Each structure stands twice: as structure tokens, then as C-alpha cells.
Amino acid sequence: MSRFTYVCKPGLLIVIFTLLLAACSSAPAEPAGKEAANPKPAEQTAQQPTTKKFKGENGEIEVPAQPKRIVAITFLGDLLALGVKPVGAGSLALENSVLLEKELQGVVNVGDVSMEKVLELTPDLIIVPSYLPAENIENLSKIAPTVSIVSSGFSGGDPLEELKKIGSLIGKEAEADAFIARYKQKAAEAKEKIAKVIGPQETVGSYSIWAKNIWVWPTGRDANYNLLQMFGLKPQDKIKADIVDTGQAKDISLEVLPQYAADHMFITVYEPAGGKERAKELMEGPVWKNIPAVGKKHVYLLNYKEFWMTDGLNLEKQLDILVKTVGAGN
Incomplete structure (x- = not known):
């Protein structure tokens, strides 16, 4: 009887040890739902959309969610109020925005409107006033997403509503609200x-x-x-x-x-x-x-x-x- 006990004990220990190793190596992975609920910052950034739909006077246009190189035929005071400096601007707005001369230094004059100059600037978004001829808007759309917006200065509309619309277009809604509050004060x-x-x-x-x-x-x-x-x-x-x-x-x-x-x-x-x-x-x-x-x-x-x-x-x-x-x- 003592001999049987002596022989079996080592075998039992080996079995237990083997089972423990198997259990450790096959530990269940963290549930996918939990990982999805707590994504890493890098994964959050990757999931953000790079484009969005925006309704302009020329229809619903797919535009960059965060445009980096904007050509604006007008609306220069709006863009600067939002902390954005365009790479190019129309001659009428650029030459008659003398109060913004310092802020607009380096902005390229694209005339009224030179397709060649706009193309050279490689914009990712073009903003135009709704009074621009439809043919010009169509040609600009071949260069980059082009959005037509009503200019309050020519329509008699509210310039602060215009500012908000520009802010919505380029993802600067908070900046628009902050500027309006400052201006009103x-x-x-x-x-x-x-x-x-x-x-x-x-x-x-x-x-x-x-x-x-x-x-x-x-x-x-x-x-x-x-x-x-x-x-x-x-x-x-x-x-x-x-x-x-x-x-x-x-x-x-x-x-x-x-x-x-x-x-x-x-x-x-x-x-x-x-x-x-x-x-x-x-x-x-x-x-x-x-x-x-x-x-x-x-x-x-x-x-x-x-x-x-x-x-x-x-x-x-x-x-x-x-x-x-x-x-x-x-």
C-alpha cells in the first residue's frame, strides 16, 4: 500500500502542473466590446472622417473636414476672424481689405478669377460668393471642392450668420462663437x-x-x-x-x-x-x-x-x- 502511494504522487504532480500551464497559455482575450468602448487615442484619430458633406448654394459638396489650403474669392474677414489664413484670394476682396493688410501678407492674388493661379496653389477647398458666374464655379470645381456661399455684403444679409456658415464649412464652429462674443462685447x-x-x-x-x-x-x-x-x-x-x-x-x-x-x-x-x-x-x-x-x-x-x-x-x-x-x- 505504501509503495502504491509513493509511485502515484509524482504522476499526479506532473498532471496538475501540465493543466496549470495549459490554463495560463489559453487565458481568454479581453472582450472585443470592451476594447471598442475604450479605443486608444491613435485609433480615435484614425476613425475620424476626413471629409464631410456641406450644402452650399451650388448644391451638396463633399469637402475636407479640416481643410488646410483654402482659396477664397472673398470672405477674407470671416476666415481671419476664425484664425485661418487663406493661401489665395480674389483681387476685389484682397485689394479692398486694407484693414487686414498685415494679416493678409503672403496671400496670393488670384485675380478675378485666374484658374491657372488657383491651380498653382493646389488648394483642398475653394470658397466663392454666389454671384460668381456658374461657369467659373464649375471650372474651379475641377481643381478642388468648391462651395458657393451668399455674400451678406451684396445680399443685405446678416454678416454674423455668414461668419457662422464659414465656420461650419471649415470645422471652426467654436472659433466663430468665440469671435462673435468678442465682437459684440x-x-x-x-x-x-x-x-x-x-x-x-x-x-x-x-x-x-x-x-x-x-x-x-x-x-x-x-x-x-x-x-x-x-x-x-x-x-x-x-x-x-x-x-x-x-x-x-x-x-x-x-x-x-x-x-x-x-x-x-x-x-x-x-x-x-x-x-x-x-x-x-x-x-x-x-x-x-x-x-x-x-x-x-x-x-x-x-x-x-x-x-x-x-x-x-x-x-x-x-x-x-x-x-x-x-x-x-x-
Whole structure:
């Protein structure tokens, strides 16, 4: 009996040891569900989509989720407000965004619009205003995804809504919200200063003298967005009825200018093609001199290139100019 016990013990130990080794080597893998629920940072990045669908005025376009090389025919103030510098821009916007000269250094001028220059820049996204001819948009689409967006400066729309749309397009929604909050805060501070010069019952108007035109602007053009929307100033009655309420600019004659004259008049002069000379002639004539705002020195001349673009960063910089121009800086 003792001999049987002595022989069996080593065999039993060997069996137990073998079973333990097998158990260790065949330990079950971590459930796939648990791993999927807790992906590693590198795997998270890999799973993020590289493109998305965006609905522009030219239809639903597949665009980069995070574009790196943008050519923008306009909307430069919006892009800069979002912290994005385009690689190329249209000549009209680039040459008339003088307030953004420092921020736009190095941006290539693609003219109006040179397909060759755009192609050389190898963009991954092209942003165009909806007024660009359809043929141009189609040709640009052969170079890179091209999205058409309504320009508030030409449509009379809200430039802050335009900014939000650009932010949504390029994945900068948070930056758009942050800029708008900053801009509105600065506008509120400017409004307090402006109120020292322009009373709540006094009216304002925004006008532009060209060689053959006298334009009266709606809310989205020149100084009017800041004057009417941000400062809450009162538009002159006829301007409100004929222009602000319709959202359409109006070209008026010199003879009817007194009917549209506000208590405080903000004037730009479009100097090319004889505009400068026309303004000088007009301001030396009897019709102009008999306008009450002229006699009270409530006419404020603004640089047309500083107020041509009314998008994003341009709007913010124009606040300081308006405060200084009306003498409300202190």
C-alpha cells in the first residue's frame, strides 16, 4: 500500500502542473466590446472622417473636414476672424481689405478669377460668393471642392450668420462663437461712446458717392451694420422705408438727396473713374450745402477701402474707426 502511494504522487504532480500551464497559455482575450468602448487615442484619430458633406448654394459638396489650403474669392474677414489664413484670394476682396493688410501678407492674388493661379496653389477647398458666374464655379470645381456661399455684403444679409456658415464649412464652429462674443462685447463698449455724440432720436444714414451714382446703403453695406445693428441707431425715415426694410441699395439723384439726408451722415467716396472729382463738385454745390447735417458738421467721411468689406474681422476693426471719426473716443 505504501509503495502504491509513493509511485502515484509524482504522476499526479506532473498532471496538475501540465493543466496549470495549459490554463495560463489559453487565458481568454479581453472582450472585443470592451476594447471598442475604450479605443486608444491613435485609433480615435484614425476613425475620424476626413471629409464631410456641406450644402452650399451650388448644391451638396463633399469637402475636407479640416481643410488646410483654402482659396477664397472673398470672405477674407470671416476666415481671419476664425484664425485661418487663406493661401489665395480674389483681387476685389484682397485689394479692398486694407484693414487686414498685415494679416493678409503672403496671400496670393488670384485675380478675378485666374484658374491657372488657383491651380498653382493646389488648394483642398475653394470658397466663392454666389454671384460668381456658374461657369467659373464649375471650372474651379475641377481643381478642388468648391462651395458657393451668399455674400451678406451684396445680399443685405446678416454678416454674423455668414461668419457662422464659414465656420461650419471649415470645422471652426467654436472659433466663430468665440469671435462673435468678442465682437459684440467690443461693439457694446463702442455703442456707449457713440451715444455721447448721436442721441437716441437722431437719425443716421450711410451713403457712397461715385462718378455717376449716389448710393444709399442697406444694413449690410459700409458702416450701416455697426450703426444700425450693433449701436442700435435710428435710420432716417425714408431710408428705413425704401432701403433698410427692403434690404436693397438705392441709387438716387442729387436733387432728391435732401429727402434721404439723415441727422448724421456717413459718407464714402468711391474714387476710381472720376468719383473723387464728382464728390468734390457735389460738396461745393448748393444742394449739398443746404443739408442740415452739413451745416451742423454731422457729416463723417470714411475711407471707402476701409468699409468696402463688411465681414468678420473687418467689422470689428471698423468699430474703432467709427468711434474716432465721430469724435467719441474719450
